[in-house]
Amino acid sequence: MTETNISSNPEALRIGVALYPGFEALDAFGPLNCLNDLSRTESITLSVLASTLDPVSTKTPAYPAGIGQSIVPTHTFANAPALDVLLVPGGQGSRGSSPVVLETIAFIRDSYPSLKYLITVCTGAGLAARAGVLDGRRATTNKKAWKDIIVLGPEVKWVARARWVTDGNIWTSSGVSAGIDVTLAWIEELFGKDKAKVIADGNEYTRHEDPDFDPFAELYGLA
């Protein structure tokens, strides 16, 4: 990339995504696609983080005959580089207390104090809640899984009707595709409305720009 493609950012924004087996593909790749596009004009690094360097599958034991795809990590949680932003997708694999789930939670807990931003998608908020970093904060999560997730964070101020919620440096989104909207809103906050629009338009994506847009809260009986 030539310098003309790099914005006037003083330094690269260091983003990490925390993966674990059974993460939901679109939870990660909706936001990552926006960030991939952003990196064509802004200076960004990405670390794909996981428990080990083995490829991480979207498959979970919950659906053993289901199909999945495997993503290659760039770093383990143990050797993660310094990060400015951590993205945490949700998925069936975020449930339970397997060693890899507990390791993911510990990584969120340990890395949060030095982050500029934490972004969770869907039931990724359950992992952040279990890490304790949402205590006292307003946050949202997947609406279908609502009741299973909110019990994981009794000190969290859960917001049922929201496409996404911001509280301080924590941005939490509702289920799956809402990750695209929270990421575009975050890009708008940091890089401006035009940048977010160019990315959304390039993806032929009709954004939900209202953080309170949420027909799914009603659909799942939470309104």
Add this chain to the structure above:
Amino acid sequence: MTETNISSNPEALRIGVALYPGFEALDAFGPLNCLNDLSRTESITLSVLASTLDPVSTKTPAYPAGIGQSIVPTHTFANAPALDVLLVPGGQGSRGSSPVVLETIAFIRDSYPSLKYLITVCTGAGLAARAGVLDGRRATTNKKAWKDIIVLGPEVKWVARARWVTDGNIWTSSGVSAGIDVTLAWIEELFGKDKAKVIADGNEYTRHEDPDFDPFAELYGLA
């Protein structure tokens, strides 16, 4: 998965996705997330196909400082299993005539005659056009890249204003996120409206159910 999770399909639907370096992440993972969800109740196999078994990155030489993610193939094009459905994402990497692009085009050409369905997303239609399988058919593609793609298929009946287009067993979608809508429409066709709705709702995705929905044709001066 227990048998109660398998539908009454007589046999598993064999789906393949053709990847190449510089495919657009959401072009593949929007549809694949829907198919992952579908596989929780329907009998489906997935082959992740590429030129070699090396992980395939979303990065392209067009943006050398950009970020990307790498996906692990399950089969090479040369040893691909028999397929019922082939999904072809678009992306910057579909441009030009590198050996891997030509190999992807040859795979589409060679596999099409035995497919039940071909689904392309975004500039994936350009690869299908170059394979000759869109000749005489109605098809659409990414609206921002429109002029670059339609010249690749002078015998194709290109439809400028469309979220997606079906002609026979070929389903082509407009850019990036339109892949989610074409996949949900295809799921509706094969598995019924309720199945498509459950998947869309589970992803908290507000579908575009009208194939003629297309504000982006106008945005990019094609209306």
